[in-house]
Amino acid sequence: MTELLITALFLSAGLFMGWSLGANDAANIFGTAVGAKMIRFKTAAIICGVFVIIGSVVGGTGGAGTSQTLGELGAIDKIAGAFAVSVSSAFTVMMMSKKALPVSTSQAIVGAIIGWNLFAGFQTDTSIVVNIVQTWVFTPILGAIFAVIIYWIVKYFIEHTKIHVLRMDKYTRYGLVIAGAFGSYSLGTNNIANVMGVFINVSPFDDIVIANTITITGVQQLFLLGGIAIAVGVFTYSKRVMTTVGNNILDLSPITAFVVVLSSAFVLFVFSSEGLYNFLTARNLPAFPLVPVSQSQAVVGAIMGIGLAKGGRNIGVSKLGNIAIGWVLTPLISMVISIIALNVLQNVFMQPVVG
């Protein structure tokens, strides 16, 4: 019983991370639709919650997913170590958000894992770090590329079809719901690694076999828990984020928001789709590495892409600088906090953090 409680306590760090992710990132998916009252918050939250869970469990638990990449970066083998890593990155995100600094859970978790490597005396595979950092840099760029393409398609469609303004309104709603569902699925698939990835090697769950046919693996149970935590974050706190804190896409028009949501969803999807990865590598084509990336930064890239497609107007170049600062600052802070947390857990609370 005590062991169960300790396990639950350690897992709570990941659940908090999931809750925080749901609370913040749902605003990037449904912020405009809910803000413009195109979709009721309850409807948006249900769609977002359901698809995040599906993405986490179905898309996130594959053999070579984004969690695998984090696992290769640092194979945390003690649940207390995983707790310290998770809580450090969650604390970094919370602290930097409070200071209004650009932050991403993906970057925080990577920094914290490197911190664990340093604490444990393991060498960090620099090729994986380089791969991950390249992906971070490529995220807003790819967001912009997708946005330009989708923007041109949507613009052509709107300008060359005589659709009544009222019907266009209806199609925009459909579009926002579909793009939102896809965005939620991609968020679950890509970012579940940030929430539960560090707990994979120390998962307390055993495989469950139902009627000798369906097997629910321990990782799937773990990711289901993470997915539910994200969904709870969406239900309990994202409305507040959407309506009071604001976000990158709140002020966009519904059609532009559709382009942004779809573009960022594609970015997260390509960096987490094993199917696409296998398809490209089987044909000796360069594949997108399966790395957890920042949805907010994909959104910023997409918004800039639209600005470029419109002829270079309203491009907030300073935001790119902020993102670049985040690439450096977030992992560094998270790494330092992780080392401190691991020290405290090991030397104050006498918990084994390294196997």
Next chain:
Amino acid sequence: MKLFKDRNKELEMEIDLYLNCLQTGSNDFLEGVKAYLRGESEQFSARIKSVTEQEKDADDHLVNIKYVLFRYNLVPDLSADILELMDSMDDIADVAKETLQELQVIRPNIEASLIDDFGHIAKKSNKAVETLIKGVRIYLTEFTTVEDYITKTNLFESDVDKLLHNLKIKIFDEALQCTLGEKLLLNKFADEFAKLSDIAEKVASKLSVFRFKRSI
């Protein structure tokens, strides 16, 4: 699912009928003015009756449009734009009716030398309204070309202003054998005839903003 319930047809139809009423009302105004200038009292009375009916129908359709917009919860921003557009166009029917009714009550004596000028102002005012209504219909379906209609509406309004100015010069010319009271009355009716084009211009500038808001 309530989200996907289609109420658009109902609203599209109401807007269409509303614009038809405004167009017919504006045509009645022109034909009414022509009948008055020609002294055809029966025709004139028929036009007043018709324009009154159109104005009432337009009001009914506007109420329905408001009801559907509020009841079926379109995007608030779009609802507000459509409502503002439709509301501002309601003045067209009101002014058309009021001008003809004032003609019926006051019966100003329009000198033969001024009849064509009054007729031209009424005609160009009607043209401005007609072009505006076409522009509004286009805005609802194919908004990229709406700017052409806005420009044309403004051109008609500008023509009306020129015609009005010239007419006023004629009215207050000493050669015109009228009392000052009669001249002031003619001046007032010249303004009334031009009012429709002013409304069209105001609505056109709103339309221009709404068109800009729709472009992505």
